[in-house]
Amino acid sequence: MATLKKRRCTWYARVRAWNNTTQKQREVQIPLQTPSNQVALERLKQVNQVEQFIKDGTITDYNQYFPWLNNGESVLHRFSLEDAVSDWMIYRKKFGIRSKTLEINRNGLDHLLSMLKDNFPLEAITDKEVYRFVDFLKDRGLSHTSINMHLRTLKAMLNHFNKRGKVKLVPLIEQLPVMKDAPIYITEMEFSKIQKLDWLSSFLKEVFYFYQETGCRLREPLIAKLEGEWLDIPNLSKGKRSRHIRLTPLLITTFIKLEAWIKERGSSSDTGKYLSKQFKKSLRAIGAEETKHFHSLRHTFAVRSLLKNVPIFTLQQRMGHSSVTTTEVYAQMDLQRIEQDFPSLIKRFNEKPQKDFRDTQTRDTQLNPLLFSDGRIAN
Numbered sequence: 001m002a003t004l005k006k007r008r009c010t011w012y013a014r015v016r017a018w019n020n021t022t023q024k025q026r027e028v029q030i031p032l033q034t035p036s037n038q039v040a041l042e043r044l045k046q047v048n049q050v051e052q053f054i055k056d057g058t059i060t061d062y063n064q065y066f067p068w069l070n071n072g073e074s075v076l077h078r079f080s081l082e083d084a085v086s087d088w089m090i091y092r093k094k095f096g097i098r099s100k101t102l103e104i105n106r107n108g109l110d111h112l113l114s115m116l117k118d119n120f121p122l123e124a125i126t127d128k129e130v131y132r133f134v135d136f137l138k139d140r141g142l143s144h145t146s147i148n149m150h151l152r153t154l155k156a157m158l159n160h161f162n163k164r165g166k167v168k169l170v171p172l173i174e175q176l177p178v179m180k181d182a183p184i185y186i187t188e189m190e191f192s193k194i195q196k197l198d199w200l201s202s203f204l205k206e207v208f209y210f211y212q213e214t215g216c217r218l219r220e221p222l223i224a225k226l227e228g229e230w231l232d233i234p235n236l237s238k239g240k241r242s243r244h245i246r247l248t249p250l251l252i253t254t255f256i257k258l259e260a261w262i263k264e265r266g267s268s269s270d271t272g273k274y275l276s277k278q279f280k281k282s283l284r285a286i287g288a289e290e291t292k293h294f295h296s297l298r299h300t301f302a303v304r305s306l307l308k309n310v311p312i313f314t315l316q317q318r319m320g321h322s323s324v325t326t327t328e329v330y331a332q333m334d335l336q337r338i339e340q341d342f343p344s345l346i347k348r349f350n351e352k353p354q355k356d357f358r359d360t361q362t363r364d365t366q367l368n369p370l371l372f373s374d375g376r377i378a379n
Contacts, residue, residue: 011040013047017055082118108150144176183299187341193286215301
């Protein structure tokens, strides 16, 4: 802690810090500008609040932090990290940010608060703190993908307060390199095995088929509305753009069942988690690779669309990607290798003239006699 030192009837706060370069102790003296012992003690408390930042060199301009050095007026209000996190999260909620995104933001900022003190000045976050944050997350075993996600959160918050004058300069925050894996899809054989599981209800089998045939994200059918034969998805989903999916009679029936089921459960969030867990359970039951999960159904839709020669820009619109760059990851896959995983699809399209229409045509539901556990084929 800082201590008092009196020089020529005036008190100073003395901060001692170790200098790693010179391997010696250095001393910083901050004028308290008062001959009163009582006033000096009060001002010493304010110095101790930022003592660590003075020691490590984060704070060098003392006029910004100690009002008595500016004729009683503080040049810069000390807006703490804790204040910033609280204000920013409230701001995000008011603007309707998805609950999942808010959860990710809060998780990343909780890591930052764990590394820095709550009263750490937001203005004092520099490149040094960013590097420390990266090392802090690595030490906790987080992947580069997760670290990048938390870095984006930090950058977004700092940019927000920079626009509002709370932060003068946003430090450079760069993403860590990430090796991109190819999208993980469900093969035709794997999907047939899931449809043959005795313990899996016929309703869930139809719902899984619905997701594979429409390419919907997990949450989208839970917030969509059916208008005639069109499924209207609002711009509340990840892609931030509304889109419309044309459904076959079979898929319309499935969606109506799903909609009623969701209302009965009363919570779309719990419903999504339930569907995801049941599909993962099904994958494990058939011995599929552990890397496969519910979102693999969406990847399956994309892969099957490209195997049918659907143009990349058309696929972008159907999947609701904000940029075609996101969709191009599927075009970079070895489609000739993937063909063997969808033999019925390839055979059918080799025999019939290709039509540029999405994979929700009634004819596309006739994958094989094992589509449903009772052996029926959609008409």
